[in-house]
Amino acid sequence: MSPPTEVAGRYVIERRLGAGGMSTVFMAKDTVLERPVAVKLLAEHLADDQDFVYRFRREALSAAKLQHPNVVQVFDSGQDPATDRHYIVMEYVDGPSAADMLRERKQLDIDETVQLVRDACHGLDYAHRAGVVHRDVKPGNLLFAEEMGATKLADFGIAKAAEQTRITQVGSVLGTAAYLSPEQARGEEAGPASDIYSLGVCAYQFLTGRLPHEYTSLTELALKQQQDAVAPVADYRPEVPPELDDAVRLALERDPAARYSSALEMAEAIEAGAHGEVTAATQRLAMTDYDATRAMDDTSATQALPRTQYRGPEPTRVHDVALPVAAPAGASRRDERAERSAARRAARRRQFGGFLALLAAIAAIVVVALALLSSSGGNSVQPVDTGDPQQQIDQLRDFINEHSR
Numbered sequence: 001m002s003p004p005t006e007v008a009g010r011y012v013i014e015r016r017l018g019a020g021g022m023s024t025v026f027m028a029k030d031t032v033l034e035r036p037v038a039v040k041l042l043a044e045h046l047a048d049d050q051d052f053v054y055r056f057r058r059e060a061l062s063a064a065k066l067q068h069p070n071v072v073q074v075f076d077s078g079q080d081p082a083t084d085r086h087y088i089v090m091e092y093v094d095g096p097s098a099a100d101m102l103r104e105r106k107q108l109d110i111d112e113t114v115q116l117v118r119d120a121c122h123g124l125d126y127a128h129r130a131g132v133v134h135r136d137v138k139p140g141n142l143l144f145a146e147e148m149g150a151t152k153l154a155d156f157g158i159a160k161a162a163e164q165t166r167i168t169q170v171g172s173v174l175g176t177a178a179y180l181s182p183e184q185a186r187g188e189e190a191g192p193a194s195d196i197y198s199l200g201v202c203a204y205q206f207l208t209g210r211l212p213h214e215y216t217s218l219t220e221l222a223l224k225q226q227q228d229a230v231a232p233v234a235d236y237r238p239e240v241p242p243e244l245d246d247a248v249r250l251a252l253e254r255d256p257a258a259r260y261s262s263a264l265e266m267a268e269a270i271e272a273g274a275h276g277e278v279t280a281a282t283q284r285l286a287m288t289d290y291d292a293t294r295a296m297d298d299t300s301a302t303q304a305l306p307r308t309q310y311r312g313p314e315p316t317r318v319h320d321v322a323l324p325v326a327a328p329a330g331a332s333r334r335d336e337r338a339e340r341s342a343a344r345r346a347a348r349r350r351q352f353g354g355f356l357a358l359l360a361a362i363a364a365i366v367v368v369a370l371a372l373l374s375s376s377g378g379n380s381v382q383p384v385d386t387g388d389p390q391q392q393i394d395q396l397r398d399f400i401n402e403h404s405r
Contacts, residue, residue: 098143133191
């Protein structure tokens with residue numbers, strides 16, 4: 001069906017800007033206020049899903065309350081009486097998305113990455129303080145307004161409206177899953193820490209040109225999120241300052257409590273890291289990670305050393321200030337980072353070895369079960385990889401919940 005030429009008797013469609021599984025976005029002119037706008041028309045088949053329509057309207061109202069320089073403003077929403085299509089009218093951003101920039105250049109400049117992530121953090125921090133979680137932070141939703149020289153976050157609330165609806169296609173699931181936090185993959189409620197993780201994935205991709213976890217299926221991604229350490233940014237981009245490398249990867253911790261306590265903390269850490277500095281937050285989180293890793297790797301004692309026995313610097317309890325880290329007695333800060341990274345890799349190797357043993361045991365059980373079913377003439381075993389992506393996600397969440405530690 002061809003797109004309408006006018007929406008709600010007010011917005012004249014000029015050209016298409018993009019399309020996805022749920023909607024198509026057009027550039028249009030608001031004939032009342034005489035300004036360019038972006039009009040998002042929901043896919044026609046969604047009009048039959050009353051639960052989705054209700055959630056969509058509710059989330060559009062929440063998003064319309066957000067007014068911030070780093071958030072795309074929602075102006076209007078409703079149902080076009082002529083076509084029965086549901087629509088959202090938003091601020092038109094004249095500039096590329098971060099996804100467009102990645103497609104063109106594969107990697108972004110360090111300063112460019114810092115600006116994009118810092119601005120997005122400020123938009124997220126504002127939304128989080130207003131009680132709104134984005135849930136779908138990804139490069140396609142980070143728009144760079146060239147005239148203003150600022151990043152704007154788009155599509156607040158749309159992901160929540162789509163929850164529990166069976167409208168997602170396999171391609172869009174696999175394309176978006178890379179930016180989902182581990183807790184979202186487990187089916188848990190997304191919170192501010194989930195948005196921080198997703199933005200950390202974006203930052204990592206901007207700098208390295210690749211995702212923290214490369215994958216070909218949802219199951220492979222979930223296993224890597226649970227078991228694999230994220231490779232240092234410097235492995236793919238040596239010129240990235242180690243402090244910025246650390247700041248990005250702290251946002252990618254699988255435990256939400258080990259990430260930044262706010263998006264504003266992340267913004268400060270990213271900006272400081274680009275200048276070879278750390279903040280009180282990165283100092284605190286890195287030292288907590290050091291202690292946890294050292295405790296797991298301590299094979300010479302029957303219990304972990306208490307925190308007071310670690311002779312590194314205690315975190316400075318200040319806010320909004322970038323501080324250089326003093327090196328621990330008898331070792332440089334780089335030596336400390338190397339020791340911490342080696343300890344973390346050793347601990348995760350042991351953890352992954354146990355996981356492989358578990359998989360081997362499961363495989364043995366499956367072989368026996370298949371043999372019994374075959375001999376008994378029962379129904380054939382159905383593969384996990386069904387054609388229904390929602391069922392795949394449900395099965396994946398059950399698997400993670402059953403085998404996570």
